[in-house]
Amino acid sequence: MLKVMITDDEIQIRKGLRMKVDWKDEGFEIVQEASNGQEALALLQTTEVDVVLTDIRMPKMDGIELAKRCNEEFPHIKVIVLSGYSEFEYVRSTMKEGVKDYLLKPVAPDELVEVLRKVRKEIEDEKKKLAESAQIRWLASTHLQEVQEQYLLHLVKEEWFELNMVHERLRQLHLEELSHERVKVRFLSVEMREYDENPARLKEMWLPFKMLCKEIVQTHTGTYTFYDPSHPNMIQLIHLIESNNDSTTTLVKEIQKNVKSLLNVETVIGIGNMVSGIREFKTGYISSLLAWSQSQIGSLSQVIDETEIKEEIFEFPVDFERKLTNAIENADFPSFKEKLNNFMGETEKQSILSFSYMANRVLFLLGSLAKKYDMETKDIQNTLWNCQQSIWELNSQRKVIKHLYQLAESIIEKVRLTRFSNGKLIVDSIRNYLDKHYANEISLTTLSELFHINSAHLSETFKNHIGKNFSDYLVNVRIEKAKQYLNDKELKIIDVANLVGFSSSGYFSTVFKKHVGQTPVEFRNSIDEID
Known part of the structure; x- marks a missing residue:
């Protein structure tokens, strides 16, 4: 009315x-x-x-x-x-x-009715336009949020090399505050649990749970969310810690209170150790997962703070991941096994918590390699999950190492097939990587380091199989994605440019016109004319 x-x-x-x-x-x-x-x-x-x-x-x-x-x-x-x-x-x-x-x-009554109907139609039309505009704004923010979440997951679970490129990408995605050299953050792993552990009920409540957590986070400056497919029914938070003001407890209480009162489900929250700088993000994320893993079984709401359990410094040599990666990329399982066993096999010298942390770092590395070689099959996902479960058990180090060996062998077998496919599988893997990471700063040197191939040979092989060099292919992927984003009128041209990996709207417009024959603005206007 x-x-x-x-x-x-x-x-x-x-x-x-x-x-x-x-x-x-x-x-x-x-x-x-x-x-x-x-x-x-x-x-x-x-x-x-x-x-x-x-x-x-x-x-x-x-x-x-x-x-x-x-x-x-x-x-x-x-x-x-x-x-x-x-x-x-x-x-x-x-x-x-x-x-x-x-x-x-x-x-006159009929004249009054006529005017009222005219006004009512005008008000309804205006409300409809406002709703459509709000929907467009929501979609625009959703696009940005999705890309932000994908990049945050990339930072904590995958390989990346150039710190300055990471800083630039964070700037493009309006995440500058996470790029400061001494930024301090805590990771929170927030899991939804239900009284009867009913899978159907959990599936039904997942979207409301995720949206509610995101709404709460929006009221806390410097807090961001992302989703890790390896951990169902769970959303991950990165919470910026301001100097002398750790508001983590307030955030946790607000999440648990609202999820319980509005959705009638319980939450188990693991709070990780505070870490400084982007290079420590993996450590912070794993510590929140380790805290969560020590929760009691059941639907009771719980908060497990890693710092209250045990203050422990995890030492993970900078070159260790690189050595493991090199062993797998060279299809050298004996070398991988020797290095892993030398580092993690001496369980009597490690605490269970320290071992679990190391195992998770290795698992993240192997998961990243499996993704890079397009091995996200059901069998691989099951192997990853079984390995993760054995880590959470915290009582069988040999079982964990055995799972890591099995996963490494599977990846090495794919690497061998790739190496002996006359370049086809390696090009497929690179193209898959470009399709997923098109917005990141990617150079031929970066790809050659990632896939352990001479850059000149990589360039030639890619062009032979695809018909164009990798830079042209990458630009085409970016332009096609930009066309999709340009449908959202609330996205500024600079927003679209940043979302697809261009650092300036001017350069983006020049490249776009070269490939499409229109500037981004002209292309957007042509969409309106067709509609």
Whole structure:
């Protein structure tokens, strides 16, 4: 129902207007009456109103002044003026002051109904446009958030080399505050649990749970979310710690309180150790997962703070991951096994917590390699999950190492096939990598390091199989993705440029026109013409 205020200094006229039409049938409800413009404005401060029906001549403040003030202070309100015949031209001249329509006294019921229907249609059309605009804005923010989440997951689980490139990408995605050299953050692993452990119920509640967590996070500056497919029913948070003000506890309490009261499900939250700088993000993420893994089985809401369990410094040599990667990329399982066993086999010298941390770092590395070689099959996912489960058990180090060996062997077998496929499988893997990471700063040197191939040989092989060099292929992927983003009118051209990996809108426009024949603005306008 649209809400109406009747303003007239004569009470009998106000009563008459109430009786002239069936307001409810026309979709209206009279919620207030006022005897002059001044009184009406005071009521509008506390009452939600869509339409004001006002006489033109009133004491203290007349209808024209009321319309003008409504136009300034409540622009969404439609004002309909009632006037005598002698005032007709005067009223018409004031339409620009906020008067939406006018009726001559005495008001005929059919004329009043006609004006009300016209105003109602206008209000409904405006609300529809506002809803569509809000939907576009939501989609625009959703696009950005999705790319942000994908990149944060990439930072904590996959290989990356150039720190300056990471800083640039974080800037493009409006995540600059995470790129500061001494930034301090905590990771939180937030799992949803249900009383009866009913999978169907958990599946049904996953989307509301995820959206609620994101809404809460939006009220906490410097907090971001991402989703790790390896951990179902769980959302991951990165929480920026300001100097001398760790608000993690407040955030955790708010999540648990709202999820319980609004969704009637429990939450188990693992709080990781505070870490400094991007290079420590993997350590921080794993520590939150380790905290979560020490929760009690069942649906009881719990908070496990890693720092309260044991303050332990995890030492993970910088070159260790590189040595393991080299062994796998060279299809040398004995070398991988020897290095892993030398580093992790001495279990008597490690705590269970330290061993679990190391195992997770190796598992992240192997998962990243499996993804790079496009091995995200059901069997590989099961192997990853089984390995993760054995780590969470915290009681069988040999079992964990055995799972890591099995996973490494599977990846090495794929590497061998790739190496002996006359370049086809390696090119497929590179193309798959480019399709997923097109927005990152990628050079031929980066690819050659990632796939352990001479850059000149890689360039030649890629062009032989694809028909174009890798840089042209990457630009084409970016341009096609940009076309999709340009459909969202709320995204600025610089936003689209950043989302697809261009650092400036000018360079993006130049490249886009070269490939499409139109500038991004012209392409967007052409979409409107087709629609």
